[in-house]
Amino acid sequence: MIQSHYLEVDGAIGFVETCGSGIPLLCIHTAGQSGVQWRQVLRELPDLGYHVVVPDLPGHGRSDNAAAGPVVDLSEYADWLAQLTAELGLDRPLVVGCSIGGKIALDIAARGPIRPRAVVAMAADAYNPQLSVTGLQRSLEDAAAPSRADRTFFGTLSSVGRHLPQEQAAVVAAMHRREDPVISTSDLIGWRTHDLREQLADINCPVRLVAGGDDFWLDPTAVAWAASQIRGAEFELMDGVGHYPMEEIPEFPQQLHRWFGKLLAKERTA
Amino acid sequence: MSAPSSTAGLFFEDFRVGQTFISGLRSVTQEDLDDFIRLSGDGGAIHQDADYARSMGFEGPVVHGPFGVAIVFGLLFEQRLVEPTAIAMLDLQWRFVGAVVVGDRLRSTMTITRRRRSTSRQAGVLGRHFILAKEDGTVVQEGSSALLVQARDAAPSVDTAICTDFCTVPWARALEPLLLADARFTAATSSYDGTIGLSCGRETVQLRIYRGRILEVGRSTPSGPSFTLHGSELAWTELARADRNDFIARTSKGAFSMSGSAYEYLRMNKALVVLWDAVRALAAQEPVI
Numbered sequence: 001m002i003q004s005h006y007l008e009v010d011g012a013i014g015f016v017e018t019c020g021s022g023i024p025l026l027c028i029h030t031a032g033q034s035g036v037q038w039r040q041v042l043r044e045l046p047d048l049g050y051h052v053v054v055p056d057l058p059g060h061g062r063s064d065n066a067a068a069g070p071v072v073d074l075s076e077y078a079d080w081l082a083q084l085t086a087e088l089g090l091d092r093p094l095v096v097g098c099s100i101g102g103k104i105a106l107d108i109a110a111r112g113p114i115r116p117r118a119v120v121a122m123a124a125d126a127y128n129p130q131l132s133v134t135g136l137q138r139s140l141e142d143a144a145a146p147s148r149a150d151r152t153f154f155g156t157l158s159s160v161g162r163h164l165p166q167e168q169a170a171v172v173a174a175m176h177r178r179e180d181p182v183i184s185t186s187d188l189i190g191w192r193t194h195d196l197r198e199q200l201a202d203i204n205c206p207v208r209l210v211a212g213g214d215d216f217w218l219d220p221t222a223v224a225w226a227a228s229q230i231r232g233a234e235f236e237l238m239d240g241v242g243h244y245p246m247e248e249i250p251e252f253p254q255q256l257h258r259w260f261g262k263l264l265a266k267e268r269t270a
Numbered sequence: 271m272s273a274p275s276s277t278a279g280l281f282f283e284d285f286r287v288g289q290t291f292i293s294g295l296r297s298v299t300q301e302d303l304d305d306f307i308r309l310s311g312d313g314g315a316i317h318q319d320a321d322y323a324r325s326m327g328f329e330g331p332v333v334h335g336p337f338g339v340a341i342v343f344g345l346l347f348e349q350r351l352v353e354p355t356a357i358a359m360l361d362l363q364w365r366f367v368g369a370v371v372v373g374d375r376l377r378s379t380m381t382i383t384r385r386r387r388s389t390s391r392q393a394g395v396l397g398r399h400f401i402l403a404k405e406d407g408t409v410v411q412e413g414s415s416a417l418l419v420q421a422r423d424a425a426p427s428v429d430t431a432i433c434t435d436f437c438t439v440p441w442a443r444a445l446e447p448l449l450l451a452d453a454r455f456t457a458a459t460s461s462y463d464g465t466i467g468l469s470c471g472r473e474t475v476q477l478r479i480y481r482g483r484i485l486e487v488g489r490s491t492p493s494g495p496s497f498t499l500h501g502s503e504l505a506w507t508e509l510a511r512a513d514r515n516d517f518i519a520r521t522s523k524g525a526f527s528m529s530g531s532a533y534e535y536l537r538m539n540k541a542l543v544v545l546w547d548a549v550r551a552l553a554a555q556e557p558v559i
Contacts, residue, residue, distance in 0.1 A: 146533055147538075158522075162514055
């Protein structure tokens, strides 16, 4: 049964859904989105032996806005998640994240009290200098960002992989159109400015980095480089997949289960 | 897209925008470098002095850039694609991206990017984009060059080559009914009063739009474009023939750019995505060979 929790984190409501009993697994969503991205995982992974935990980051979904305003520093999300997992009493969960969620997962692996057993970071790497911070800051002003809904919709259609049928791609794109532009843009500033290159060497849990071959947000060589800086990390480039593997790959829960199976086997060997 | 099975002496009608032709490998020898110094008279230190070349960050003496240009056309001749149908090379635009040194093995890839009938003789012009790359795929030179080539037949009454003659007035006139038939285009431009410029290589066309209607198509309009979308012939060709319309992804990666009013461009983003659907549909009307 899926349970909803309205926890108090940092003096505000932190919303989280949990389901199943077994190995705790924390799932972190992408910029501007919410735990809704993990709806398939949340329903199916409990049967494979997981206690699935899907939070909405501050300002997203059903969580309150952060008291200090929209978050532009991904490490604040990592710290918030540390409080949330402590509140839930999770002991060394597995962590999977996508896009900013993937980067937050790497941050969590490199530092802080969560000490994950293993991490799958999707559509993420350590350093993303391609975006313009000035441009993002300008587009926080509503008048400077015309046709935001159209651009979000068509931009998302362009960022999912070619293997996803068109109707499903349109669903993903429409879900992104629901976003609060101020929150999404702030998340992207966080994505742009959070530089993890120096911290990768501090990661000592098994890690798998997964990138989609059709993901224009990432340079696959940069993801491969990030993997090379993490002890024993695996890297996989998935053909025909874009920026949202958990919403694109057929039978994603089974795929994620296989990935974590391999990572946990590595943990045992070590 | 692959080349036609018979590649001997192709005529204008045998080409299609988007076709690619990949050459064999050509090794670059010390003899080549010596010969080119003699031939061109360019005996600069960077080409002859190994220590100097290394101190400038190269692996060894650098083979002249124009040598790369020369072998692109040698490799093309080796494929006998336009032998003896080629008439004249019309222009050359080239970028030198990386150094070539003795010992490199190079390959040329040619993509057809434009096709236009000659109005004065039984011939046509082919836009061609070239990539010269090392065996491992590293690009060393890139450029374009148009070729005048014989046509097998006289110009037909309906010229399908205009379907991919991007950003010319005849092409835009052929595009117009496709745009107006798409309710998404008229909806996206229903609050628009302005002119959209489209530019492909050296060709530019403007669409004067008012409330979902196209008032005028031409090389110029009274007030000029509120913004212009720019792309190379290769960028237009690749998206016209891609298996999906990922215009926004390609724009993010720099294949297309804009000039003029950034805000009108952002406002017309949906109109541009829909316009690209029409560009691709029109390009698909060019008969498959």
